[in-house]
Amino acid sequence: MNIDDYKKLVNSTLETYFSQEIQKAKYDKTMWQAMQYTTLLGGKRLRAIFCLEACRIFSNSYEQALASACAIEMLHAQSLIHDDLPCMDNDDLRRGKPSNHKVFGEAMAVLAGDALISLGAQTIIERTPAYVDTKILIEVVNLYLKSAGAFGIVAGQCADIEAEKNIQTVDFEHLKYIHTYKTAALFECSILAGAMLGGASKYELDLMQEFSRNFGLAFQAYDDILDVISTTDELGKTAGKDEKENKATFVTLFGLDYAKEKFSELIFNCHDILKKAGVESQIFLQILDQMCERVK
Amino acid sequence: MNIDDYKKLVNSTLETYFSQEIQKAKYDKTMWQAMQYTTLLGGKRLRAIFCLEACRIFSNSYEQALASACAIEMLHAQSLIHDDLPCMDNDDLRRGKPSNHKVFGEAMAVLAGDALISLGAQTIIERTPAYVDTKILIEVVNLYLKSAGAFGIVAGQCADIEAEKNIQTVDFEHLKYIHTYKTAALFECSILAGAMLGGASKYELDLMQEFSRNFGLAFQAYDDILDVISTTDELGKTAGKDEKENKATFVTLFGLDYAKEKFSELIFNCHDILKKAGVESQIFLQILDQMCERVK
Numbered sequence A, B: 001m002n003i004d005d006y007k008k009l010v011n012s013t014l015e016t017y018f019s020q021e022i023q024k025a026k027y028d029k030t031m032w033q034a035m036q037y038t039t040l041l042g043g044k045r046l047r048a049i050f051c052l053e054a055c056r057i058f059s060n061s062y063e064q065a066l067a068s069a070c071a072i073e074m075l076h077a078q079s080l081i082h083d084d085l086p087c088m089d090n091d092d093l094r095r096g097k098p099s100n101h102k103v104f105g106e107a108m109a110v111l112a113g114d115a116l117i118s119l120g121a122q123t124i125i126e127r128t129p130a131y132v133d134t135k136i137l138i139e140v141v142n143l144y145l146k147s148a149g150a151f152g153i154v155a156g157q158c159a160d161i162e163a164e165k166n167i168q169t170v171d172f173e174h175l176k177y178i179h180t181y182k183t184a185a186l187f188e189c190s191i192l193a194g195a196m197l198g199g200a201s202k203y204e205l206d207l208m209q210e211f212s213r214n215f216g217l218a219f220q221a222y223d224d225i226l227d228v229i230s231t232t233d234e235l236g237k238t239a240g241k242d243e244k245e246n247k248a249t250f251v252t253l254f255g256l257d258y259a260k261e262k263f264s265e266l267i268f269n270c271h272d273i274l275k276k277a278g279v280e281s282q283i284f285l286q287i288l289d290q291m292c293e294r295v296k
Helices: A003-024 A029-039 A046-059 A063-084 A100-104 A106-127 A134-148 A153-165 A172-197 A202-229 A250-254 A256-277 A282-295 B003-024 B029-039 B046-059 B063-084 B100-104 B106-127 B134-148 B153-165 B172-197 B202-229 B250-254 B256-277 B282-295
Strands: none
Touching: A003 A029, A003 A046, A003 A063, A003 A282, A029 A063, A029 A100, A029 A106, A029 B153, A046 A063, A046 A172, A046 A202, A046 A282, A063 A100, A063 A106, A063 A134, A063 A153, A063 A172, A063 B106, A100 A106, A106 A134, A106 B063, A106 B106, A106 B134, A106 B153, A134 A153, A134 A172, A134 B106, A134 B134, A153 A172, A153 B029, A153 B106, A172 A202, A172 A250, A202 A250, A202 A256, A202 A282, A250 A256, A256 A282, B003 B029, B003 B046, B003 B063, B003 B282, B029 B063, B029 B100, B029 B106, B046 B063, B046 B172, B046 B202, B046 B282, B063 B100, B063 B106, B063 B134, B063 B153, B063 B172, B100 B106, B106 B134, B134 B153, B134 B172, B153 B172, B172 B202, B172 B250, B202 B250, B202 B256, B202 B282, B250 B256, B256 B282
């Protein structure tokens, strides 16, 4: 499987799932349509690909991670829907299309996001193949739940909101906390869930966690850099927002050069950890290379 | 254990849990405070009590259901926080105190609600005693997830929003759908989770599900009736809102007399099912009696 095969598999699985539910729905059809809208809005499916590939690396098969990969994309869509709300980042555009609340209204966007959180975990429980050990299944569900909430994305979002109140006092530790939870947590969930379902050892899981954290921070630095060097068209979302909105990012706090340097350092760490873990994955390498290409 | 003992146990368990997390928190303290605020705002703890007592009925012990009982109260708090948001019911008062977004702001209220959804499921996984069978644990978690989202509360909320658009077309079936998901789903989760953890048989679980659905609808009728016969002071939330806001309720659609009649019928069914199941619970009976008292 190459990146594109994985992406198609995830998209078609999600499409089938949502269209089945929309067909069945009667009084709550709009909720399912709102959930489907952002989940299927496109995107690189990086998190799902990491999940499937991490599973393949350790077991030579990715099927047992497909439910988790789809779940993580649902969770990612949830975070985008709530992020774009007027009371949050107030963004009208997402992947070049109107954001969820612009299409379905604010109330429906709040609810669709809420429903995606639990639907993801439910998908892992109900759609992971029965041959997966129940104890591993519970661990994967818990990993998902932690990264979804107060020990993951939401913790990062809140630390971010706190930072905005007084951006002068934000130091590197605070910024790292924001990015580790807001961004790296979901990559960590993807990669560890895949590795667990692939039967990775404790030692391998530790290294994959280290990889995820470095990758997550690199990805955030990449996102921060693109925000200043790209146009709104290129990004599919409003460019140059971080500075305007007083966001704490690698670029706004430490400058573009520092952000690029940090990005390179983190990508170097990623390669280093993969070597140490003896992981051979063209897909992991391609993802790292593609990011380096765009930041250059 | 009587109703008050159960309530105290749930409150003190939740208090300990949140205060530990608040103490540990650094950059995301406000998120934990916002989560704690609404979860500990008081309330009758009916859902938690049902969960603990359902477990006791079938096993003579309630300890194994304590984590689930607390989780359901977290989920209930989440639904209140998001319900009160300006884009939803826009209510400034909850249990006689300022609602969550009035204290912490809208963004934090959205995030605190999000985090409570996953925290509840995580609490079930991490705090249910290890002697509980893993298969039962997974079933309880899935029950929680279903009632939290697109197959529970959120489905009911969306059907409710759809109803408001054209209240003239709402028939009894539509209203029943709203109430079954918006209100009964969480009672069903409480009672079935408790019964499962108490080792109830398939036959007993089916009867408990029937009880929950009748109780859930009775509780909603009760709530609809109180909205018109009580003052804001008595309710701790704004009275008379349903009619003003074009809400589809037993009272607004079919009148107060019909709602009272329906309420009595549903309570009668509850008693009937308990007898059929051979369930002896002073606590279940007291809850039913107290509701009848207030509606008279």
